[in-house]
Amino acid sequence: xxxxxxxxxxxxxxxxxxxxxxxxxxxxxxxxxxxxxxxxxxxxxxxxxxxxxxxxxxxxxxxxxxxxxxxxxxxxxxxxxxxxxxxxxxxxxxxxxxxxxxxxxxxxxxxxxxxxxxxxxxxxxxxxxxxxxxxxxxxxxxxxxxxxxxxxxxxxxxxxxxxxxxxxxxxxxxxxxxxxxxxxxxxxxxxxxxxxxxxxxxxxxxxxxxxxxxxxxxxxxxxxxxxxxxxxxxxxxxxxxxxxxxxxxxxxxxxxxxxxxxxxxxxxxxxxxxxxxxxxxxxxxxxxxxxxxxxxxxxxxxxxxxxxxxxxxxxxxxxxxxxxxxxxxxxxxxxxxxxxxxxxxxxxxxxxxxxxxxxxxxxxxxxxxxxxxxxxxxxxxxxxxxxxxxxxxxxxxxxxxxxxxxxxxxxxxxxxxxxxxxxxxxxxxxxxxxxxxxxxxxxxxxxxxxxxxxxxxxxxxxxxxxxxxxxxxxxxxxxxxxxxxxxxxxxxxxxxxxxxxxxxxxxxxxxxxxxxxxxxxxxxxxxxxxxxxxxxxxxxxxxxxxxxxxxxxxxxxxxxxxxxxxxxxxxxxxxxxxxxxxxxxxxxxxxxxxxxxxxxxxxxxxxxxxxxxxxxxxxxxxxxxxxxxxxxxxxxxxxxxxxxxxxxxxxxxxxxxxxxxxxxxxxxxxxxxxxxxxxxxxxxxxxxxxxxxxxx
Amino acid sequence: xxxxxxxxxxxxxxxxxxxxxxxxxxxxxxxxxxxxxxxxxxxxxxxxxxxxxxxxxxxxxxxxxxxxxxxxxxxxxxxxxxxxxxxxxxxxxxxxxxxxxxxxxxxxxxxxxxxxxxxxxxxxxxxxxxxxxxxxxxxxxxxxxxxxxxxxx
Numbered sequence: 001x002x003x004x005x006x007x008x009x010x011x012x013x014x015x016x017x018x019x020x021x022x023x024x025x026x027x028x029x030x031x032x033x034x035x036x037x038x039x040x041x042x043x044x045x046x047x048x049x050x051x052x053x054x055x056x057x058x059x060x061x062x063x064x065x066x067x068x069x070x071x072x073x074x075x076x077x078x079x080x081x082x083x084x085x086x087x088x089x090x091x092x093x094x095x096x097x098x099x100x101x102x103x104x105x106x107x108x109x110x111x112x113x114x115x116x117x118x119x120x121x122x123x124x125x126x127x128x129x130x131x132x133x134x135x136x137x138x139x140x141x142x143x144x145x146x147x148x149x150x151x152x153x154x155x156x157x158x159x160x161x162x163x164x165x166x167x168x169x170x171x172x173x174x175x176x177x178x179x180x181x182x183x184x185x186x187x188x189x190x191x192x193x194x195x196x197x198x199x200x201x202x203x204x205x206x207x208x209x210x211x212x213x214x215x216x217x218x219x220x221x222x223x224x225x226x227x228x229x230x231x232x233x234x235x236x237x238x239x240x241x242x243x244x245x246x247x248x249x250x251x252x253x254x255x256x257x258x259x260x261x262x263x264x265x266x267x268x269x270x271x272x273x274x275x276x277x278x279x280x281x282x283x284x285x286x287x288x289x290x291x292x293x294x295x296x297x298x299x300x301x302x303x304x305x306x307x308x309x310x311x312x313x314x315x316x317x318x319x320x321x322x323x324x325x326x327x328x329x330x331x332x333x334x335x336x337x338x339x340x341x342x343x344x345x346x347x348x349x350x351x352x353x354x355x356x357x358x359x360x361x362x363x364x365x366x367x368x369x370x371x372x373x374x375x376x377x378x379x380x381x382x383x384x385x386x387x388x389x390x391x392x393x394x395x396x397x398x399x400x401x402x403x404x405x406x407x408x409x410x411x412x413x414x415x416x417x418x419x420x421x422x423x424x425x426x427x428x429x430x431x432x433x434x435x436x437x438x439x440x441x442x443x444x445x446x447x448x449x450x451x452x453x454x455x456x457x458x459x460x461x462x463x464x465x466x467x468x469x470x471x472x473x474x475x476x477x478x479x480x481x482x483x484x485x486x487x488x489x490x491x492x493x494x495x496x497x498x499x500x501x502x503x504x505x506x507x508x509x510x511x512x513x514x515x516x517x518x519x520x521x522x523x524x525x526x527x528x529x530x531x532x533x534x535x536x537x538x539x540x541x542x543x544x545x546x547x548x549x550x551x552x553x554x555x556x557x558x559x560x561x562x563x564x565x566x567x568x569x570x571x572x573x574x575x576x577x578x579x580x581x582x583x584x585x586x587x588x589x590x591x592x593x594x595x596x597x598x599x600x601x602x603x604x605x606x607x608x609x610x611x612x613x614x615x616x617x618x619x620x621x622x623x624x625x626x627x628x629x630x631x632x633x634x635x636x637x638x639x640x641x642x643x644x645x646x647x648x649x650x651x652x653x654x655x656x657x658x659x660x661x662x663x664x665x666x667x668x669x670x671x672x673x674x675x676x677x678x679x680x681x682x683x684x685x686x687x688x689x690x691x692x693x694x695x696x
Numbered sequence: 697x698x699x700x701x702x703x704x705x706x707x708x709x710x711x712x713x714x715x716x717x718x719x720x721x722x723x724x725x726x727x728x729x730x731x732x733x734x735x736x737x738x739x740x741x742x743x744x745x746x747x748x749x750x751x752x753x754x755x756x757x758x759x760x761x762x763x764x765x766x767x768x769x770x771x772x773x774x775x776x777x778x779x780x781x782x783x784x785x786x787x788x789x790x791x792x793x794x795x796x797x798x799x800x801x802x803x804x805x806x807x808x809x810x811x812x813x814x815x816x817x818x819x820x821x822x823x824x825x826x827x828x829x830x831x832x833x834x835x836x837x838x839x840x841x842x843x844x845x846x847x848x849x
Contacts, residue, residue, distance in 0.1 A: 051794025051831050179790040186795035187786045187802060188778040189731015189771030196730040204725075228697070228714070248714065248721040320735050320743060320796040320830045369733070369796025370830050401736045590790045594833065598793060601832030624740035624828060632834045633825045695818045 027151040029110040031084035032062050032103065039134055039148035041068050044078040046085040047095050048341050049182075050371030052653040053591035054095055056181045058103055060588055064173045065107030065166060068147070069134035075181045080343040080363040088365075090341040091376055091472070093555035093651025096587065100648050101165075108163040110154070117154035118145050168585065168646045177590035182367060192367040194338035195398070197326040202394040203231055205387050206250045208240040208257055209407055211617035213467035215264035216240070219257065227253035232391050241387055247398060265467050270413075270613040273438050274311070276464060277415035280436040281309065286460045290446035292517040293456035298430035302421035306495055310418070310484035311678045314438070314612040314619075315411035315473055316627055321369020322404040327384035328394035333360040334385065335394075339368040341375040349378040350385045373472035377409050405627055406619040410612055411473030412440035414480050418488040421456070426496030428507065430456040435481065437463060439470040443477045448485070448553065449526070452511035452519035468614065474602065475654035478554045480679070482658020483607060483665065486550035490666040491675065500549045500666070501534050525558045525582045526551065528643055532580035533560035536641050546572075548666025550659035555651025557583040558643075561600070563636075563663035565671045571691040572671050574664060576637040577604075579656060584647035592652060596640045599656030605630025607661030608692065611680045628682075634692045700760050704729070705773025715761035720744045722760050723770060731771035731799045735828070742827030745800040745807075746770050752807035771799035774806060782806040785844035793831035801827045805841045813848045815841070 026034035026042055034042045043059035059075045062068075080088055087098050111131055118136035119126040122143065130137045135144045147154075168175075185192055210216060219240050221233040229249030234241045240257055244250040299305060325338035327350070334356060340346045343363045351358045368375060380397055388395040399407060414437040421430030431454040435443030446459040473479060493503035505527060512523045530551050533539070539547060539562060551560035564576040577600050586592045609628035613620050621627040665676040674686040681687045702709045704727070711726045718737075723729040723746075732755055735743030739754035746755045747769035774780045778787070782805050792798045801824065808823040809815070815823070820841045829837065 051792075053793070177790070179787070180792055180795075182795060183787050183790065183792060184778055186792045186798050187771075187783045188775075189729075189799045191730045193733075193796060195734065196724075198725075198728070198730075246713070246717075246721065246725045248717045248725070252714075252716075318830055320733070320741070320794065320828070322734070368794060370794045372830075398734075401738075594790075594793050594831070594836075597835060598832035601834065602830075605832070623738050624736050625738060629828050629830060630832070631825050631828065632821050632838065635832070635834045638835065695821050 027155045029113065029155060030106050032106040033066070033110055035147050035151035037148045037151065039069070039072050039146050040074055041066070041072055041147065042074045042076055044076050046078040046088050048088065048090040048343060048365050048368065049077065050090050050341065050368040050375070052090065052595065053180060053588060054090070056178060057096070057588045057591055058099065059181070060173045060178055061100065061103040062107040064171060065104045066111045067131040067133065070173060070178070072134060077365055077367070080347060080365065082344060088343055090371055093654045096649040097556055097651065104165050105163060108165055109160060112160045112163050113154040113157040114147055114150050116157045116160070117150045121145070121153065175586055175589060178588050179590060193321050193369050194324050194326065194366040195321055195369070197337050197366070197396055199326070199328070199394045202326070202396055203243040203245065203391060204247050204250045205241050205243045205384070205395050205397045206254050206400065207383060207397065207403070208254065208259055209403065210238050210261050211267070212408065212469070212614070213263060213265045213267040213617045214261035217260040217262040219259045221257060223256040224253040227256065234387065234390060236386065236390070243387065243391060243395065251400070267617040268466055268468060269615050270313070273413055277311070277413070277436050277438070280462045280464065281415065281417045281434055283462060286434070286462060288458050288460045289442065289444055290451060290457065290459045290517070292451070295430055295432055295456045295458040298456040299419070299421045299432070302430060303424045304422040304495060306420045306422070306491060308418050308488050308491060309415060309677065310487065311415045312413060312480040313610070313679060314413045314468070315606055315610045316405045316612055316621070317370070317372040317374035317409070317471070317473060318405070318627065318629060319368070319370030319372060319374055322401055323374070323380040323399040323407070324397060325381040325384040326394065326396045327381070327388040329354065329385060329389040333362070336361060336363040336381060336385065337366060338381060338384070339366055339371070339375050340378070340381060341371045341373070345376070346378040346381045349382055353382050354385060354389055372474045373476065374409055377471050379409070401624070402622045405612070405622055408469035409471035410468065411479065412437040412443070412470040414440050414443050414477070416443070416481065416484045418484065420488070420492045422492070422496060426498065428454050428492060428496070430454065432458045433485070434459070435461040435477070438466045438468060439463065440477065443481065445478065445481060447518065447520040449511070449521065450507055452515045452517060453507040455516045457516070467617065475554060475657045478552070478658040479603070482550070482552045482554070483661040483679070486552060486659055486662030487665050487675070490549070490662070490669065499540065501530060501539055504551065505530060521553045522558070526553060529558045529560040529580040529582050532641055532643060533562050533578050536580060536639065537562035537564065537578040546667050546671035548663045548668065548670060550662035550666060552655065552659040554655045554658055557581065557650040557652060557655040559655050559659055561659045561663040563667040565667045565690070572689055573691050573694060574636045574667070576639065577660065577663065579638065579640045580643065581640060581656070582643040582645060583652045583655070584645050584649040586642050587649055592642065593640055595652045596656040597638045599654065600638055600660045601630060601635055603657040603660030604664060605634070607664070607679050608634070608681050633695050636694065698761070700763070702760070702763060702768060703765065704768040705770060711760070713760055715759065717760045718756050719746065719758045719760055719763065719768070720755040723755065729770050729772050733796055733799060735797065741797070742804060743797050743800040745803040745827065747803060747807050750807060750810060752804045771803060774802065780806060781847040782809065782840070782844040785840040785847060789836045789840040789843060791833055791836040791840050793833050797827060797829045801829065801837055805844065809841070809845055809848060813845060815845055817842070
């Protein structure tokens, strides 16, 4: 050490992302909140945060019903705690739909207990008291008591049942643009993410994983093991892990591994997948997911049959924070820290892997640098646990970007065939749709529009099992199905010589008045967003603009979009996107705008550029130089409008994405007369007619 | 292994690391400055952006041996408590979603505004185009850079 100004060169530190879960001087009211004598209200945010802003939105709901002073609310990320919380999960845009009432009741119950405590202290009727901004008021006498001063008494009150919840017009927080609770930490670079976890004695692990459909033939590890800083090289479960003291030493040592692989099942390539998916579209005797009327008959007699196919590649989730996880397996228990969208699954999987009682495993959720479904898988957290148990030391597994992009768990590659039968007058009398995919599960949504509106209806799907691993990817299946079906509907309207919005509304009304089979979407809400987007975009009014329409229902929410292409300096440019959204009550207006705008940008970006292709089980895209993400220059303006609603909130993290690419493709058709069927669009010859650089 | 004395955020740090170690991993693994993020390792995404003598640089491809006496600023040193106009603008516009890329975005923006305090909208886009945001916060990033510029005036 040279002098006072110098700091220790190796300063291992504890992750400051470690929240204190119980605070002695605070009075606990329920799983969600406690109140301290100094009026600070701690609200636990139970769900994993991936950027959907749930860590801010959930506490807003509790604080709303509590009538808390938001400036005195301290939000703490809860650990996984299945005794206190239900559904600590980031999946299916379902958190708000699941927890809305629970959170409201948690706040309202505590509020009522504070009121009862004040009534007792003043010896007045609780009915004579009101609450506002962290105080209980007795208006008649002009007296008030702060929540902090009542907390100890209030917590001893009988927990009331059937508390009255607020109505929308009385909301003070819900619906307002409340800023992200972690802003101060994020903009100053505080350790928040799993990647930021460091512990005394922690080893960094990187792992060489096999191409899909192969196994290790031999692994030559001595050279890597001999490198400075390397502690262990372990071959396990068809992988080779290099563990060492620092990331860079591990990175370098790993390059010296010599691993050869041999086939262990199907070693597949993209070209084979593409051929296979086309073949599967013709497969006979597939069990329908939904069947109304007589499709065979109506297609035989139709005046016009329109058949179109749409294809999508595998996509990487490309979370900005690559996969990583920390595990410390000790004789007395296991400590897990890191990014997990389904922490309960992660804990179960680790318990099973190590043969350890679940009660002995703690899991601390870190803020995630994106999730998009990838972190619903526990593969990377199980790697950390397994390696820690083997080396008996704390281990942080880090995936490089290359590992992340080549490591599978992709959005499945998919292909769809849509068929519509029209009669002489352009009436839509038959609909047939099949989805096929590589490890796609059911790639269709059989109860979607035009279910209920078209009398003869058939949907089915086929899944090809492959060694290439797949995972949910923001709006699973629908991220591409939305594009395919909304592009197809645009073609049908064009074939019937009708305006696509007018045509859609007509068939929605048909499903409303004379439904065929079950209708599992809310037609009024769908019509509402379509009319709103038409109004806000001045649909069809400006002949200088080329507008494309799409409307999609997913995750409980309804979103209609219009894309607007204009001719500027001799080039066609995607200038603007309009979105009309019905997600019920908007909880946090600032976060809601982000989810919709971000979802649209994500939808456009991946439709334009995203693609993982495989050659003999090896993914060819490794990093952002070959896997292109949308950048600022390519982003159009986005205008977002929310329907004023008092329906309980529905999903918002995913629904804005599926319709975006179709709106663009339909506007592109208006501008050029050409249709887009395959993603990524940027590889389509026709796409050269659109200038993607907004600033050109 | 070699010893390096680095000037980071107006403090001196001494580290013993291999000479080809990227500054990113020196900051994160050895100095506990984890605000600078790993995103791609090949200077494509901008999550690891720091200032080297005031210029925005990708720390994931900058070997520690190439730094010498040059001054390094990381997100932790941009201001004492987040009061830099760019950080303030980020907060006011409520930019972050997942937040992982934002330190890099802020470092790119602050270096840019130092050189061009009155940028046009197109210049902001040009300057920020190298930083990827997977959540798609681009509109707010653009707004925040413009707001920060107005604060600098």
